[in-house]
Amino acid sequence: MSGGMSFELSEDQQTIRQAVAELCSKFDDEYWMRKDLAHEFPQEFYDAIASGGWLGMTIPEEYGGHGLGITEATLLLEEVARSGAAMNGASAIHLTIFGMQPVVKHGSDELKAATLPRIVNGDLHVCFGVTEPTAGLDTSRITTFAKREGDKYRINGRKVWISKAQESEKILLLTRTTPYDQVTKKTDGMTLFLTDLNRDHVDIRPIKKMGRNAVSSNEVFIDDLVVPVGDRVGEEGKGFKYILDGLNPERMLIAAEALGIGRVALEKAVKYGNERVVFNRPIGMNQGLQFPLADSLARLDAAELVLRKATWLYDNGKPCGREANTAKYLCADAGFGAADRALQLHGGMGYSEEYHVSRYFRESRLMKIAPVSQEMILNFLGEHVLGMPRSY
Ligand SMILES: Cc1cc2nc3c(=O)[nH]c(=O)nc-3n(C[C@H](O)[C@H](O)[C@H](O)COP(=O)(O)OP(=O)(O)OC[C@H]3O[C@@H](n4cnc5c(N)ncnc54)[C@H](O)[C@@H]3O)c2cc1C
Numbered sequence: 001m002s003g004g005m006s007f008e009l010s011e012d013q014q015t016i017r018q019a020v021a022e023l024c025s026k027f028d029d030e031y032w033m034r035k036d037l038a039h040e041f042p043q044e045f046y047d048a049i050a051s052g053g054w055l056g057m058t059i060p061e062e063y064g065g066h067g068l069g070i071t072e073a074t075l076l077l078e079e080v081a082r083s084g085a086a087m088n089g090a091s092a093i094h095l096t097i098f099g100m101q102p103v104v105k106h107g108s109d110e111l112k113a114a115t116l117p118r119i120v121n122g123d124l125h126v127c128f129g130v131t132e133p134t135a136g137l138d139t140s141r142i143t144t145f146a147k148r149e150g151d152k153y154r155i156n157g158r159k160v161w162i163s164k165a166q167e168s169e170k171i172l173l174l175t176r177t178t179p180y181d182q183v184t185k186k187t188d189g190m191t192l193f194l195t196d197l198n199r200d201h202v203d204i205r206p207i208k209k210m211g212r213n214a215v216s217s218n219e220v221f222i223d224d225l226v227v228p229v230g231d232r233v234g235e236e237g238k239g240f241k242y243i244l245d246g247l248n249p250e251r252m253l254i255a256a257e258a259l260g261i262g263r264v265a266l267e268k269a270v271k272y273g274n275e276r277v278v279f280n281r282p283i284g285m286n287q288g289l290q291f292p293l294a295d296s297l298a299r300l301d302a303a304e305l306v307l308r309k310a311t312w313l314y315d316n317g318k319p320c321g322r323e324a325n326t327a328k329y330l331c332a333d334a335g336f337g338a339a340d341r342a343l344q345l346h347g348g349m350g351y352s353e354e355y356h357v358s359r360y361f362r363e364s365r366l367m368k369i370a371p372v373s374q375e376m377i378l379n380f381l382g383e384h385v386l387g388m389p390r391s392y
Contacts, residue, residue: 007305007308009075012072013071013072013075016072016075016076017075017079019052020054020075020076020079020080021079021082021083023048023049023052023054024045024079024080024083024084024085024089025083026048027042027044027045027048027083027085027089028084029084029356031044031045032084032085032086032088032089032214032356032359033353033356033359035088035214036088036211036212036213036214036359037213037353038214039206039213039214039216040214041092041164041166041167041214041215041216042085042088042089042092042214042215045085045089045092046092046093046122047122049080049093049122050121050122051122053066053120054076054093054097055093055096055097055119055120055121055122056119056120056121057072057073057076057097058070058072058073058097058098058100058101058104059100059104059116059119059120060104060116063112063113063116063117063120064116064117064120064121065116065120069311069314069315070098070249070252070253070311070314070315071308071311071312071314071315073097073098073249073253074252074253074255074256074307074311075256076097077090077093077094077097077253077256077257077260078256078257078259078260078263079260080093080257080260081256081257081258081259081260081261081264082259082260082261082263082264083260083264084264084356086212086257086260086261086264086359086360086363086364087211087212087215087257087261087363087364087366087367088212088213088214088215088363090257090260091163091164091212091215092164092214092215094253094257095126095127095128095163095164095172096119096122096125096126097253098246098249098250098253099126099128099172099246099250100115100116100119100126100172101245101246101249102172102192102233102234102242102243102245102246103115103116103172103194103233104116105242105245106192106233106234106235106238106242107194107233107234108230110230111194111230111231111233115170115194124169124170125164125167125168125169125170126164126168126169126170126171126172126194127162127163127164127165127167127168127170127171127172127197128162128163128171128172129144129159129162129165129171129172129173129174129220130142130159130174130243131159131160131161131162132144132157132158132159132160133158133160137372137373137376139174139187139190139240139243140180140186140187140190140240141180142157142174142175142176142190143157143176143180144156144157144158144159144173144174144175144176144222145157145175145176145177145179146175146176146177146191146193146227147177148177148236149226151228151229152226152227152228152229153175153177153193153226153227153229153232154224154225154226155173155175155193155222155224155225155226155227156222156223156224156225157175157222158219158220158221158222159173159219159220159222160207160219160220161207161217161218161370162204162217162218162219162220163215163216163217163218164215164216165197165204165216165217165218165220166204166206166216166218167216168197169196169197170194170195170196170197171193171194171195171197171220172192172193172194172233173192173193173194173195174190174191174192174239174240174243175190175191175192175193175239176189176190176191177189177190177191177236177237178237187240187241187244188237188240189237190237190238190239190240191232191236191237191238191239192232192233192234192238192239192242192243193227193231193232193233194231194233195225195227195231196227196231197220198225201222201223201224201225201226202220202221202222202223202225203220203221203223204218204219204220204221205218205219205221206218207219210362210365211359211362211363211365211366212362212363212366247324247372248310248314248320248321248324248325249314249324250371251310251324251325251327251328251372251377252307252310252311252314252324252327252328254328254331254332254367254371255303255307255310255324255327255328255330255331255332256307256331257335257367258328258331258332258334258335258336258364258367259300259303259304259307259331259334259335260335261335261338261339261360261363261364262296262300262331262334262335262336262337262338262339262364263300263338264360265335265338265339265341265342265357265360265361265364266293266296266297266300266338266342268342268346268355268356268357268360269293269338269341269342269345269346269357270284270293272284272342272345272346272349272355273289273290273293273345276347283345284345289344289345292341292344292345293338293341293345296334296337296338296341299330299333299334299337299338300331300334300335300338302330302334303327303330303331303333303334303335304331306323306326306327306330306331307327307331309323309327310323310324310326310327321380321384321385322381322384322385325377325380325381326377326381328367328372328377329374329377329378329381331367332364332367332368332374333368333374335364335367336361336364336365336367336368338364339357339360339361339363339364339365340361342357342360342361343357343358343360343361379391379392
């Protein structure tokens, strides 16, 4: 609609939502509870998403994908999370859905031809290796080093929290090719690879964690991993810039996942609130329980609007840093808030696994920390939107 303001999803977008919801309905809360408790990758779900053609959503058509935008990708992941799959479902496919964009945009034709069609058909699992134990959120401080040796690189270093590394054949790996103290701009001198996680030179150890246990997160020890130059994504030294391009879309995807969990938590809370009778009336009649849910609804709706604006801006080639960050901040907060309230409303049963809200609670908590913390979002808004001094 030119000139006007529209809050409606297109027919295609609505179809995507419905189709994904239908597919996800085959994997109910019991399935996700089982996978979570068994610490087992949801392969059946992943295969169903792959055979539905969804994994290639944002991959260009020439590589077998659909070439769609971030708006469609967020709708997909929101529906996945909302189905009760929450982060176990979303993290199983998250990187495949949008994380390959640095390769799409900067990878060589050979690298793209060798990997993207396999991403689309689901055969190639990839993980994303940025975080390091000593660098934390200050990515410029990573020390995993790729040393050029003729037409190869020799990589040594250590990553932490790498989700899905266990199941992955390849890793999108951020390294340093020039040490921190030898670059003029601290984000220069980093290089990105899409390369095999060769188990002879890579040790992968799962981290015991609070939730989202169907998808592992791992310590990754890299010891003399020799990779061909052809596995380099784009130019040497520009890896951080390539990753940076993908940060806003990633924030939007995470926002959508948080939103989906908030929605399903709220649905469960309303149902239980209407059914559970204590003191001769449904507990949902008490304003002390009803108002927090109404408040969560308002917060989820408001957060959703910012998210839709952010994805619209991105897909229309407009700057979206403010909106992407705000969407992540508000959706993570509203999603976790709804899950927390749903748990409270279930009383003791909220603490059990049986009603699933404890799983939502654990998984929605994650989005306030990763892939970027709420504090770093506020740092961005304070410095880059409000124009205040950098506080760190
Ligand atoms: C389940 C899970 C899955 C993950 N998956 C992946 C993955 O697949 N790949 C990957 O690369 N990483 C992954 N991560 C890592 C994640 O991105 C980081 O945990 C996150 O970016 C936070 O970094 P950190 O843990 O090093 O925290 P730190 O940098 O140690 O920060 C600790 C705390 O200090 C705060 N803080 C630090 N500096 C400032 C400042 N200047 N101002 C205000 N507050 C500050 C932070 O906000 C945070 O609350 C995952 C993490 C988890 C928990």
